[in-house]
Amino acid sequence: MPSREDKEWNRLAVHMDQFHSHFRYEFNRVYTLADGGFHKEGMSLPRFLREAQQLYSHLDMHHRIETYIFPVLAKKMPQFKAGARESGEHLQKHKGIHDGLDKYDAFLRNSLENPSEYNPAKLRSIMDGFKEVLFTHLDEEVHDLGAASMKKAGWTLDEIRRIPM
Numbered sequence: 489m490p491s492r493e494d495k496e497w498n499r500l501a502v503h504m505d506q507f508h509s510h511f512r513y514e515f516n517r518v519y520t521l522a523d524g525g526f527h528k529e530g531m532s533l534p535r536f537l538r539e540a541q542q543l544y545s546h547l548d549m550h551h552r553i554e555t556y557i558f559p560v561l562a563k564k565m566p567q568f569k570a571g572a573r574e575s576g577e578h579l580q581k582h583k584g585i586h587d588g589l590d591k592y593d594a595f596l597r598n599s600l601e602n603p604s605e606y607n608p609a610k611l612r613s614i615m616d617g618f619k620e621v622l623f624t625h626l627d628e629e630v631h632d633l634g635a636a637s638m639k640k641a642g643w644t645l646d647e648i649r650r651i652p653m
């Protein structure tokens with residue numbers, strides 16, 4: 489069983505993983521129900537599309553919040569900083585994710601306005617286009633916030649306690 493101190497060192501990773509696990513769940517649910525499975529759950533197409541839009545809204549809000557956290561982390565961890573290690577790899581991945589999310593959101597909006605144009609294969613294709621970068625990023629971000637990474641970067645437990653997350 490982890491000690492109290494171990495839990496404090498891993499606080500950021502655990503907190504982030506709770507959100508990330510929910511994003512994976514939402515993504516997989518939309519993907520699974522896209523082919524009409526939503527009808528079996530008692531949803532109309534418009535209701536399904538509105539539920540699918542929640543994934544976009546949740547990820548977008550999460551990334552907006554991270555814009556306040558990443559500069560704090562970037563002080564000691566270049567993967568959170570633009571222009572550093574691999575050009576700020578987390579920031580680069582955010583761009584790839586947002587490019588995919590923009591296509592996803594446009595497709596959902598169009599399908600809500602023009603239900604006859606809804607195409608489950610197209611929705612899944614759009615999602616396939618950013619799934620790997622999204623899921624890899626979610627895992628890497630949690631790893632980079634774990635105790636071992638934070639200690640390696642030179643954070644102290646007191647500093648971690650002050651990170652607003």
